Amino acid sequence: MKILKILTLLFIILLPGHLMAQMQPDYNRKGDEAMRRQDYRKATMWYEEGAMQCDSYSIEQLTTIWKLNKKMRSSMRGLMSKCFDCLRDKATIDNDTTAISQLILYYREGIGTLANEERARSWSNRLEELRKPVEVITYMPAKEKKPREPMKFFVGYAFSIEAPYGLTVGGVGKRFGWYARFRTNLSFDNYTNECRGDKELVTIPDNAAYRFTNKKKSNNIAASAGLVIRCAPWLYTSVGLGYGKRELLYEYNTIPYSDSKNKESFWAKNTEHSYTGVVADLDFMVKFGSFFVSAGCNTLNFKYVDLNAGLGMFF
Structure with missing residues (x-):
């Protein structure tokens, strides 16, 4: 064995x-x-x-x-x-x-x-x-570049309490865009005097008494432009700067001492509540399909604040 x-x-x-x-x-x-x-x-x-x-x-x-x-x-x-x-x-x-x-x-x-x-x-x-060991090259398919999203333009009606007639135009790309806005109240009345507060004229009329009435009006005009930021497919915000003017006018009557029946009416600019200078805007836009609504505020010289609203469409 x-x-x-x-x-x-x-x-x-x-x-x-x-x-x-x-x-x-x-x-x-x-x-x-x-x-x-x-x-x-x-x-x-x-x-x-x-x-x-x-x-x-x-x-x-x-x-x-x-x-x-x-x-x-x-x-x-x-x-x-x-x-x-x-x-x-x-x-x-x-x-x-x-x-x-x-x-x-x-x-x-x-x-x-x-x-x-x-x-x-x-x-x-x-x-x-x-x-030498052969280096294995792993083929990585090239990432397809997404086509650049074209800029969409928009136009809309711009409204504010003091300047109810306005127009906003602009365009937005994938993330950022621009806008330009103009607002007015279509009032361009002249004034002949100035006043401080509600009862004191700067220039006293000769040989006449004066008295303020309860009528007031304003001349408002503003133009601004700025940046639009796309926060979501349906939500945008915009900030901008520009130039504006607000003249607050008070009506007053003059009564000559020699003829009390010869009453005349004039307008005086209230220097304490009239502003000229920098306009700053802040608005939010909500998109519904091709349409949008907006709301926000603006300030003049950072002393006077007014509310904004708007309605428009993208195309």
């Missing part, structure tokens, strides 16, 4: 070598037998048959014989030139790294060709490049 186990183990060990020997071409097998006998001339004869077919194993063995037996080199020069040609073709056409390694040796030691250190160095660099 023990002998059977030993025979089985020897069979397992020797079988791969036997199969490999059977797979070798006949010229390589016979060449290896001659090598084991150290009959290098006979081995060279067999390996030469493989070299004629550019057999890599035959070339490797012939190279070994060239290195081991210097006396045979003169007779092997033509054969080694054939080996060199095979190695160069395998290296150039197939990028065979084993062939390149042997080709470097041939160039350095002048086997089958003239020694050429520059060529040896060039093939060494090529071998390093081939042995």
Whole structure:
């Protein structure tokens, strides 16, 4: 039983070598037998048959014989030139790294060709490049650029308590836009005097008494422009600056001392409640489809505040 186990183990060990020997071409097998006998001339004869077919194993063995037996080199020069040609073709056409390694040796030691250190160095660099791990480049599809959103324009009616007639125009892109606004109350009345408070004229009429009535009116005009910010698809806010004027007028009557029935009416500007200067706007716009409504406020010289409203459409 023990002998059977030993025979089985020897069979397992020797079988791969036997199969490999059977797979070798006949010229390589016979060449290896001659090598084991150290009959290098006979081995060279067999390996030469493989070299004629550019057999890599035959070339490797012939190279070994060239290195081991210097006396045979003169007779092997033509054969080694054939080996060199095979190695160069395998290296150039197939990028065979084993062939390149042997080709470097041939160039350095002048086997089958003239020694050429520059060529040896060039093939060494090529071998390093081939042995570098291949960098896997993952293809990332380019992100498609979304088409730029065109600017949408809008126009609308602008209203404020003091200036009920107005117009707003503008445009909005993806995030930002602009607007321009004009407002007035269509009142452009002149005044002939000025007053402080409700009862004191700045210039007292000659030879006449005066008295303020309860009538008041104002001349209002304002123009502004600024930035529109898109907060949401349906919500916008706008801020802007401009120039405006508000003249608050009081009516007063004059009665001459010489003729109490000759009463005349005039207008005086109230200097304490009339302003000219910087207009600042703040509004919010809510969009419903193509239409919008707006609400906000404006201030004149940061002293007088008025409420805004608006209605319009996008196109």
